[in-house]
Amino acid sequence: MRALVTGGAGFIGSNLVGELLQRGWSVRAADNLLLGRVEFIEPFMDNERFHFVECDLLEEAAANDAVCGVDAVFHLAANSDISYGARHTDTDLKLGTVVTFNVLEAMRRHSVGKIVFSSTSAVYGDAGGREVAEDSGPLLPISLYGASKLACEGLVSAFCHNFGIQAWIYRFANIVGDNGTHGVLVDFIHKLTADADELVILGDGKQSKPYLYVKDCVSGMLFGFDHARGAMNCFNLTCEGSTNVTRIAEMVADGMGLRGVRLRFTGGSRGWRGDVPQVRLSPERMASLGWTAPRSSDDAVRAAVAALVPRMAGGVSCRR
Numbered sequence: 001m002r003a004l005v006t007g008g009a010g011f012i013g014s015n016l017v018g019e020l021l022q023r024g025w026s027v028r029a030a031d032n033l034l035l036g037r038v039e040f041i042e043p044f045m046d047n048e049r050f051h052f053v054e055c056d057l058l059e060e061a062a063a064n065d066a067v068c069g070v071d072a073v074f075h076l077a078a079n080s081d082i083s084y085g086a087r088h089t090d091t092d093l094k095l096g097t098v099v100t101f102n103v104l105e106a107m108r109r110h111s112v113g114k115i116v117f118s119s120t121s122a123v124y125g126d127a128g129g130r131e132v133a134e135d136s137g138p139l140l141p142i143s144l145y146g147a148s149k150l151a152c153e154g155l156v157s158a159f160c161h162n163f164g165i166q167a168w169i170y171r172f173a174n175i176v177g178d179n180g181t182h183g184v185l186v187d188f189i190h191k192l193t194a195d196a197d198e199l200v201i202l203g204d205g206k207q208s209k210p211y212l213y214v215k216d217c218v219s220g221m222l223f224g225f226d227h228a229r230g231a232m233n234c235f236n237l238t239c240e241g242s243t244n245v246t247r248i249a250e251m252v253a254d255g256m257g258l259r260g261v262r263l264r265f266t267g268g269s270r271g272w273r274g275d276v277p278q279v280r281l282s283p284e285r286m287a288s289l290g291w292t293a294p295r296s297s298d299d300a301v302r303a304a305v306a307a308l309v310p311r312m313a314g315g316v317s318c319r320r
Contacts, residue, residue, distance in 0.1 A: 001025070001071050001072060001075055002025070002026045002027075002037055002069065002189040003020055003025050003068045003071065003292065004028045004029075004066055004074065005020070005028070005029045005030070006030050006031070006066070006073075006074070006075050006076055006099075006103060006275055007031055007035075007036060007071065007076035007078065007176075008028075008029025008038070008052070008169045009029060009031035009036030009038060009040055009041050009052065010035055010036040010037075010077075011040075011080070011179050011180070011182075011214065012075065012076055012118065012175055012214055013031070013036065013074075013076045013077075013177050014029075014040035014041050014152060015214045015217075016074060016076070016218050016221070017029050017041060017044060017050070017181060018043070018044065019042060019218050019219075020074075020199075020222075021047055021050060021147065023222075025049070026049040027246045028050075028052075028070060029044075029050070029051070030052075030053045030054075030055055030057065030077070031052070031053075031054060031055075032056050032057070032077075033054055034081075035045045035080065037179075037181070038052075040280075041239070053065075053066060055149050057077055057099045057103060058098060058102065059102075060102055060105075060106075061102055061293070064109065064110075064230045066106070067103065067107055067112055068110050069110070070112060071113075071114065072113075072114035073103060073107060073114070073115045073299070074115075074116045074118075075103055075115055075116065075165055076118045076150070077095070077103075078099070078118070078145075079091045079092055079095040079122055079144055080256075081182050082122070082143050082274055082304070083272055085143070085144045085146060086143065086274050089144060092145050093144075093146075093148060096148030096149060096152055097148050097151045098250075100151075100152040100155055100156070102252055104155055104156065104159045104165075104250070105164075107159070108159065108308055112165075113164065113165055113166055113300065114165070114166050115156060115165060115167050116167075116168045116170070116221060117153070117156050117167060117168070117169045118221075119149045119152065119153055119170060119172065120146060120172050120274065121145055121148030121149075121172060121236070121294060122149060122173075123141055123146050123150040123153065124136060124141075124146075124171075125139065125140040125153065125276070125278075126142050126276050126277075127276075127278075127279075127280075128278065129279075131178075132236075132279040133236070133282040134171070134235065134236055134283060138245065141236050143274030143275075144274070146274075152223050153234075156169060156232075156233060160231055161231075161232075166231055166232075167231070167232050168221070168225055168233045169233065170220070171235070171236050171237065171281070172212065172237050172238075173209065173211065173238040173239060173279070173281055174210065174211045174212065175211075175212055175213075176212070176213060176304035177213045177214035177215060177300070177303065177307055177308075178215070178304075178310055179213055179217055180307075183303065185301070186308065186312070188248065188252040189256070189309060189313050190250055190312070192253060192256055192258060193256075193313045194312070196256075197260075198261065198262040199253070199261055199262070199263055200264050200266065201246070201249060201265050201266065202271035202272060203245065203265065203266060203269060203271040203272075203275070203277065204269060205245045205246035206222050206243045206246070206247070206301060207244060207245065207275070207277040208237045208243065208244040208245070209242055209243070209278075209297075210240075210241065210280070210281060210297045211239070211243050211248075211295060211297045211301050212237065212238060212248070212295075212297075212300055213299075213300035213303050216293045216294060216295055217237060217240065219294075220235075220286060220291055220293065221237065222287070223286075223290070224237075224291070227289050227291075233251070235286050236270050236281040236282055236283060236285065236286065236288065237279045238282075238293070239297050239300060240283070240293065241296045241297040242279070243298050245302050247298070248301055250306055251302060252309075253304075255305035255306060256313055282304060
């Protein structure tokens with residue numbers, strides 16, 4: 001099998017590239033390197049089955065060239081920094097929706113029949129903390145990122161029905177782990193590296209979501225790809241339990257060897273506009289297929305801290 005991984009030098013994409021290569025696939029990774037990093041794919045550069053293309057998929061010709069000659073597209077390219085998209089309001093439209101259209105149109109032209117799309121739990125909007133399943137509705141996102149992903153899901157569905165493409169859509173929990181570049185863990189490590197005495201936390205610290213380890217995310221994506229046979233396959237990709245922000249702060253501080261860190265909260269139930277403070281995702285559809293995440297949310301956060309701290313915070317002195 002020959003795969004294109006868009007966003008292949010990014011957080012989840014680089015982990016997916018490694019797993020596909022281990023499975024014997026030939027992999028082309030496409031990335032504009034806005035969030036992706038060459039260092040994440042450096043270990044694969046000597047593999048004859050791997051090829052990296054730095055390109056901008058907003059350009060129709062670039063998308064066309066990237067898709068040409070592959071059997072399946074794993075479409076992970078997007079702006080994954082929700083707060084950035086709120087400040088620059090056309091970012092998610094361009095890097096999410098328009099890029100997705102360009103990829104799908106290139107697939108149509110080249111008769112590529114399979115797409116795996118990375119969506120998000122943000123498409124559900126603020127469900128008030130109730131557990132949401134894949135058929136929950138109405139879908140009313142409260143962030144531009146979530147709105148873009150929902151639009152992308154609509155495009156994927158329409159292309160599938162009109163042009164015979166098979167799709168796997170995954171609505172991710174919060175993904176953490178190796179090669180993480182943003183999100184609450186990365187933010188806390190940066191802050192505590194700069195000031196080991198006090199950590200400023202957006203909101204009230206009670207925000208609670210499921211955190212899925214990135215290798216478990218990749219495992220779930222490929223399991224669904226191998227076992228779900230529908231023309232349109234849509235799954236929550238999540239784990240057992242959830243973890244609140246205060247607990248994450250404590251785990252990060254402990255992982256950095258810090259004691260007595262003061263936690264200062266900015267207040268309010270949301271960390272920022274567009275943030276969904278309480279997220280619960282039903283895992284039942286993936287479980288019925290035969291897959292469950294091997295790590296709980298708390299275990300995923302601990303594993304991610306262990307992976308990220310040595311890379312990001314080597315200079316922080318321990319105060320045990």
